[in-house]
Amino acid sequence: HIRAFYKEEYRKLKEIHCTPSYNSLTLRLNYLFKGPALEWYIRIKMRLEEDFRLYDQLLPRKGAILDLGCGYGYITYMLMLTSDDRTLLGVDYDQEKIIVAQNGYLKSNRTHFVPGDVSEYPITPQDGILLGDVLHYLSPEKQHLLVQSCMQNLNKGGVLLIREGIRELKDRHWKTRLSEFFSTRVVQFNKTQDASKRLWYISAEDIRKQAEENDLMYEMADFGKRSSNVFLVVRKNA
Secondary structure, three states, X not given: OHHHHHHHHHXXXXXXXXXXXXXHHHHHHOOOOOOHHHHHHHHHHHHHOHHHHHHHXXXXXXEXXXXXXXXXXXXXXXXXXXXXXXXXXXXXXXXXXXXXXXXXXXXXXXXXXXXXXXXXXXXXXXXXEEEEOOXXXXXXXXXXXXXXXXXXXXXXXXXXXXXXXXXXXXHHHHHHHHHHHHHHHHOOOOOOOOOOOOOOOEOHHHHHXXXXXXXXXXEEEOOOOOOOEEEEEEEOOO
16 A cells, blocks of 8 residues: 555656656757767757647647657657656658667657658557648648548547648748758758658648538647747547
């Protein structure tokens, strides 16, 4: 009984204090000795996005989470660190990034990474699905089909979280376009599937209409001022 008591009290304590900021150093060390460019990139990315705090807050704390376009897996690992009740699968087109994600010291039986084209990946029912900065690499037709598949595979109470630069925020959108230009064409840190390196930015209104057609709740969380990147949250009633 004493052991059960301490386990429960520790669980409560961890739920309060095991935040993204608490796990910031732990996550950064996961990418140590993976190359100076990647170490620098992770530091900057975490600083700009407050240690991925919003991803942790907006996605379910329990259940299966699918991270489509997971890249090096840093958000996947943060979601694992902040909740013991999440199991996570990351998928990315870039096999080199998947190899890095698979070989972090944080790798556990709750985190899995596989290479694959997110527009063709067979999505199964999930409690949470993340499309983080990935849709603009796909043509509008593929975007629609992928988002539709994600919406149709949400479990009750599930959340589809889309993080993208949207066309509606015209006064800030140029910053997003400039950032992606350097990322894909200059330093080539991110790979595009299209040979012309063309990018297609989404409309938040299109996502809202698609959510309504699927009887899902929709909201936009705009916490940034630097660019047109926002969080589009699509929920299925419990």
